[in-house]
Amino acid sequence: MLVVIWLITLVSTYFFYTGQWSPLPLASAHGAAIDKQMALTMVLMGVVFLAAQLGLGLFVWKYRDRSGAPAATYSHGHIGLEWTWTALTAVLFVGLNLMGYNVWAANRIHGAGPNAMQVEVTAVQFTWYFRYPGPDGKFGRVDYQKSDASLGNEGALGLDDTDPASKDDIVAGVLMLPVNKEVDATLRAQDVIHNFNVPAMRVKQDAVPGLMVHTHFTPTQTGDFEVACAELCGLGHYKMRGTVRVVSEQEFNQWMAERQAEKQQQ
Numbered sequence: 001m002l003v004v005i006w007l008i009t010l011v012s013t014y015f016f017y018t019g020q021w022s023p024l025p026l027a028s029a030h031g032a033a034i035d036k037q038m039a040l041t042m043v044l045m046g047v048v049f050l051a052a053q054l055g056l057g058l059f060v061w062k063y064r065d066r067s068g069a070p071a072a073t074y075s076h077g078h079i080g081l082e083w084t085w086t087a088l089t090a091v092l093f094v095g096l097n098l099m100g101y102n103v104w105a106a107n108r109i110h111g112a113g114p115n116a117m118q119v120e121v122t123a124v125q126f127t128w129y130f131r132y133p134g135p136d137g138k139f140g141r142v143d144y145q146k147s148d149a150s151l152g153n154e155g156a157l158g159l160d161d162t163d164p165a166s167k168d169d170i171v172a173g174v175l176m177l178p179v180n181k182e183v184d185a186t187l188r189a190q191d192v193i194h195n196f197n198v199p200a201m202r203v204k205q206d207a208v209p210g211l212m213v214h215t216h217f218t219p220t221q222t223g224d225f226e227v228a229c230a231e232l233c234g235l236g237h238y239k240m241r242g243t244v245r246v247v248s249e250q251e252f253n254q255w256m257a258e259r260q261a262e263k264q265q266q
């Protein structure tokens, strides 16, 4: 028993220690603070975990059944010890909470900056649509009664083409973003609760039907990054993946100009 407990403890600690269970390489600006807070939590909790599990193994071994051992007696505990570890746990939890508050507030309580690029992210069983407001900076109206999944993109969102603001809206299946530019994403869901999770960017936010939920981040690396739905949303949840493609500003502007040209030809 001692061997099993220690083995599980030491092997799992080893994987964390060597970084094999670490998050993906960071690709966003705000993520550094999250990673720092996470690392601190893992180290503190790791020490507690190691001490508790190694101690458990030790006691299992020390008090194993032996012939001639004295009969077991019931212990009423030790008030001093109880107080000590309850207080230490409280200090640890409250302390980590206070330290993490600024990290949380920067992303969840304070909104995006005034120059952030507006993008709308719509989650629907089991895919993602990304909409850009176009040169007018305004998203056109969407009408769920007009939405038809078989049409894809604009049709799937139910974009109302009688609304002038919708004339220059671009809808894409891949989230194209320019590097080093803050993004203010408005999350929507058409059916059930989904979750817009970009692990490499440390972005994870629920998309809730009937709500416009904002989240903001700044990509710092170019390349393709996975979007995963992180809320169990039905049978196809496992394949509800998307892509964030981060490119140079110039490439982004060119892509956007091409989409606009296509749109205006329609």
Ligand SMILES: [Cu+2]
Residues within 6 Å of the ligand: 123, 125, 126, 193, 194, 195, 229, 230, 231, 232, 233, 237, 240
């Ligand atoms: Cu989903």
